Amino acid sequence: MSWVDGQPAEGLPIHDRALAYGDGLFETIKVLAGCPELLDRHLQRLEHGCRRLAIPCDINGVGSQLIAFSAELGEGVAKLIVSRGEGKRGYAPPVPCMPRTVLTGSSLPNYPKAHAEQGVRLYPCTTRLAEQPILAGLKHLNRLEQVLARAEWQDPVYAEGLMRDTSGRVIEGVFSNLFIVELGRLMTPSLERCGVAGVMREEVLDRARIAGVPTQVGDLSLGQLYRADEVFVCNSLYGIWPVRQLDASVWPVGPVTRKLQSLVADLSSNT
Incomplete structure (x- = not known):
């Protein structure tokens, strides 16, 4: 199960800066009964990180995507990635910056x-x-x-x-x-x-x-x-x-x- 920018998807565009430079942030979130645990803390950390990396992020919109994704996932691990989006070759950040949100779901790890x-x-x-x-x-x-x-x-x-x-x-x-x-x-x-x-x-x-x-x-x-x-x-x-x-x-x-x-x-x- 995976979403890109709030829609079901099976892949990420090859020019996304997450692939080229690791230009972004992620959260790994435990989901039980369709609800993401420690949601506020995850979103606060993500917002803080985006601010420090100068990635414009609609944190409320990302939160809404995460809640909807978790409800569909039911139980498991939701990995949330916010990248700086696509850009041309080179380190210079794209202007304007169009951030991309990626959500993937997996089963809970079976720790002893x-x-x-x-x-x-x-x-x-x-x-x-x-x-x-x-x-x-x-x-x-x-x-x-x-x-x-x-x-x-x-x-x-x-x-x-x-x-x-x-x-x-x-x-x-x-x-x-x-x-x-x-x-x-x-x-x-x-x-x-x-x-x-x-x-x-x-x-x-x-x-x-x-x-x-x-x-x-x-x-x-x-x-x-x-x-x-x-x-x-x-x-x-x-x-x-x-x-x-x-x-x-x-x-x-x-x-x-x-x-x-x-x-x-x-x-x-x-x-």
Whole structure:
């Protein structure tokens, strides 16, 4: 199932800048009972990204397309792409710019229940994230760093990979955001230089603050990660997975992780 600019379609014009340059943004959205979860957060992030990339976007129109698409999809994953549209050869953005919206649907991933219940093991990726503040936090279409990182392991014992930046700071998972708990305080890496500001990351931070859990966003070293009391990763499709091991470091599934898992488990009833 796929739509282009709100209409059923089977392909994308070959001159679209999404294909030539990765010139655009995307959102990966969980759909249950015909409703997109965390809809407001996804649209807010998309609007913010379009503003930073100077892509004119009718966010209300995109939202309407997404709601209609989700209703038809019923259950699964909706991938929403907003590209800068078609253009001539060369990097210069087209004037005027005619953005294009692409929606594709797929089935929900069948993740093992043990990932959420017992925790996962992280692979220590050697691929580093480049530090580029202009693009930091955005879910833009240039994902080659993640492609290369995910290609580093095939062993299913690893459910996710850990990514650091070129200075060695801990940033995120290949397809998730990362949190640690240290003396009861919830900490997550700053994304001012690189990384993706996930919608579930924001949801976890907000719910933790409401629940009275102290939170902190800042630089995180590998040493701090190893010394943490609890570690978990999160994204909008699976919620929260406790992390039980990275290299020789092993962590329990702690009380803060379990509390936050319970707080985000009711998303579908509040969306």
